[in-house]
Amino acid sequence: MLRVTYLSRESDPLTAKALVDLLEQCKHNNPTLGVTGMLIYANGTFLQTLEGETNTVENLLGKIERDSRHRDFQVIKSEAATEKLYENWSMGFERLTEATLHDMPALKSFQLEDFNPEYLSAHPTVVENLLQRHRSQHWDPLIREIDARDQFIGELRRALVNTRQRNEQALLLMESVIEASAEGKLTDVHLQLCRRMVETLRRR
Numbered sequence: 001m002l003r004v005t006y007l008s009r010e011s012d013p014l015t016a017k018a019l020v021d022l023l024e025q026c027k028h029n030n031p032t033l034g035v036t037g038m039l040i041y042a043n044g045t046f047l048q049t050l051e052g053e054t055n056t057v058e059n060l061l062g063k064i065e066r067d068s069r070h071r072d073f074q075v076i077k078s079e080a081a082t083e084k085l086y087e088n089w090s091m092g093f094e095r096l097t098e099a100t101l102h103d104m105p106a107l108k109s110f111q112l113e114d115f116n117p118e119y120l121s122a123h124p125t126v127v128e129n130l131l132q133r134h135r136s137q138h139w140d141p142l143i144r145e146i147d148a149r150d151q152f153i154g155e156l157r158r159a160l161v162n163t164r165q166r167n168e169q170a171l172l173l174m175e176s177v178i179e180a181s182a183e184g185k186l187t188d189v190h191l192q193l194c195r196r197m198v199e200t201l202r203r204r
């Protein structure tokens with residue numbers, strides 16, 4: 001298995017709808033490919049980690065690198081993997097905000113404007129901290145032990161992460177509907193996405 005992390009910059013500012021489309025593409029393709037990972041976005045910068053079978057990840061990365069929606073693609077980490085660190089996510093997604101950073105004591109001196117390829121490629125520890133929060137199993141062996149001993153906290157933690165993830169996606173969808181509506185471009189696709197989101201939110 002292979003795990004690769006890369007940075008890139010959006011080619012043109014992406015609308016909320018364009019981000020929803022991108023995530024839909026990931027959610028459609030990645031389960032079939034057996035690929036999991038995390039995509040973090042802010043300031044027009046993408047930070048993505050992908051993991052899965054080596055050939056599959058390499059092929060997908062080739063496609064992603066050629067995608068015209070972004071540029072300045074640079075792999076910052078590539079490692080052989082023995083286990084999946086993001087097994088809960090066909091592609092987890094987070095839009096980084098001042099509020100999320102505020103809740104991350106490990107990143108005290110990191111500012112939102114630092115979320116750019118120059119800063120991130122020079123600060124691997126920051127990248128690690130940003131991604132680490134989304135891993136299904138914490139990197140710290142002591143925390144793993146605590147999680148193992150205390151199933152209840154573990155379940156609660158997963159539920160919270162799931163809820164935040166769904167909120168993030170529902171928010172993005174609502175923004176895209178508002179955007180389309182303001183432009184008089186609401187379509188059946190928006191309706192379908194909303195129906196699917198309602199089903200997802202109802203599922204516990």
Ligand SMILES: Cc1cc2nc3c(=O)[nH]c(=O)nc-3n(C[C@H](O)[C@H](O)[C@H](O)COP(=O)(O)O)c2cc1C
Nearest residue numbers: 022025026029030046048063064065067069070091
């Ligand atoms: C920042 C970024 C991240 C992407 N991540 C994925 C991904 O995880 N999985 C995926 O299938 N496509 C991803 N894509 C889209 C691919 O570049 C490509 O458009 C897609 O794999 C083609 O899928 P198709 O062959 O089903 O049309 C990403 C694109 C961008 C710009």
